[in-house]
Amino acid sequence: MQKQAIFQSKLLPYALVAPQLAIVLIFFYWPALQAVIQSFLLQDAFGLSSTFVWFENYIELFKDAAYFEAIVRTFFFSFAIAVSSLSFALLLAVMADKPLRGSMLYRTLLIWPYAVAPPVVGVLWIFMLHPSLGVLSRYLRNMGIDWNPLLNGDQAAALIILAAAWKQISYNFLFFLAGLQAIPKSVFEAAAIDGARPMRRFWTVTFPLLSPTIFFLLVVNIVYAFFDTFGIIDTMTRGGPGTSTVTLVYKVYSDGLLGGNLGSSAAQSVILMVMVIVLTGIQFRFVERKVTY
């Protein structure tokens, strides 16, 4: 049977989707178009006039070593955030999947961090790891670690990765738990009877059967690490020390709003837009397909 509504008037269906279309056009396509136009313009130092410069903003960008550093840094951050939050979430999910008393309670508690806004996450971690205020910093220093993320770029990067990964654990946990519960218990039981010890069972049965979930989450986490870590970076390090925690998204903000180079900022956001499109494409291409194992 075909699911098709029948409209008397030809105009009515268009009228019905018009509000939604208007929202999408005004709030998504219009700014995106603005960014594309802006990326072809070069503004003078006082913002009084702008000249059409074709691809000069892009060419400048790709000549800029700092931009390449930001690209490499962003990929490294994404990879580190995705891997650490995925593996930790998987560990928690495997443990929470066991039928233990109070499982509903701790499953619920594990999901809570997802409700915390990224800037708040940043502030929370600062309270713990700020070199002079942080409660954990003292212990780190007592252990002989020269902990100062305000001066040490690697430590700042580690801090960002830690906070961003922590924030994403709940989300991943939820999907992993659902994924685990979708696997029939009898498959694990069969593996237990087949003589596979817990670790081997995990790597030969659980992990392969979760691979569709893992792939889906990998894409989601990379997108998250690319775009949604802005709040965390802004509250924790503001891109510093130096440029050691400037990611592509943060660079759009700092070059455009702080540096006043709107043309370059727009060109960067167009590049980011292309990346989102590619990532979403990958997600639809592979994840929407049923059964990947």
Next chain:
Amino acid sequence: MANVTLRNVRKTYTGGFEAIKGVNVDVADGQFCVLVGPSGCGKSTLLRMVAGLETVTGGEIDIGGRVVNQVEPADRDIAMVFQNYALYPHMSVFNNMAYGLRNRGMKEAEVKTRVDEAARVLELTPMLERKPRQLSGGQRQRVAMGRAIVRQPKVFLFDEPLSNLDAKLRIAMRVEIRKLQRRLNTTSIYVTHDQLEAMTLADILVVMNGGQVEQVGNPLAIYEKPATTFVASFIGAPPMNLMSTRIDEIKSQLGAGEAGILGIRPEDFVITEQTPAGGVALPLTVEAIERVGAETFVYGSRAQDEQRVAATPGELPPGEVIVRIPGSEAPPIGQKIRVAAVRNKLHLFSGDGRTRIEA
């Protein structure tokens, strides 16, 4: 090669629910034991306890002379066939069967020999490279069987392995399982709710109800002499007709007026005007007819004024009696008939249905 002995096995869940209330069963080496009972009777739980998938809260499970209560499933030397087959969906048929062997560190050449042999026996050779999702229900079932036999375990455990197959395939696989078990001569415990499967497969039949064993024995012996009304109504299809009666009417040596339950199998009735000596006769009105070809089931009701005995609540609708007659000739609906059963075809039980009274 091993015998399996359950000694006063109990299972109490945290919260106090008693799923298994002290079960004693002895399965000799090479025997095919079938646990049968309605859903929720604890038969699957009991099997899973033998497998080591459920903890034992009381009693002992003994496999081949070793108490295995605390032994991991992998170390009990058993193989299990699950109701949903529990095949590894990401592995090929070959790897599904080889998994248990490789886990035990068997050499790859030996693994191949064993899997190929099992595949040949089960006619799975052309599909060794396929994934489970590319197989039909019957083929998946055979892979599950293959996974069990390659291990050459001491005991096979089957948890309703045929219930996901269609009727025709179920009968074919039932015969296959029996032949395979006879040839391998491996002790087997098989759980089913299907009394026909139970009757045809079992060397030793265990009828369970409410976490307890109602009766253990040879299937035909159980059919001929059910120990309780539960067994009487569960084994045999259509079920035995059960009617409350006064035992002194049937068996004069018992105390006069004692209440009991009279059971008569549908096939033990004959339509006749005579009353056999020591037997019983019932006047019936034909309510419905079921013709299945070789035999016909007549559903009759006993008219109120002629009703000497009332049906036991919960066993049969009040006054309904099922009569099985050979062939497809049957009296028309609404006709009054008279059925009778001879003395040695009567089953007598105590009033609570828990004890069989020998005539």
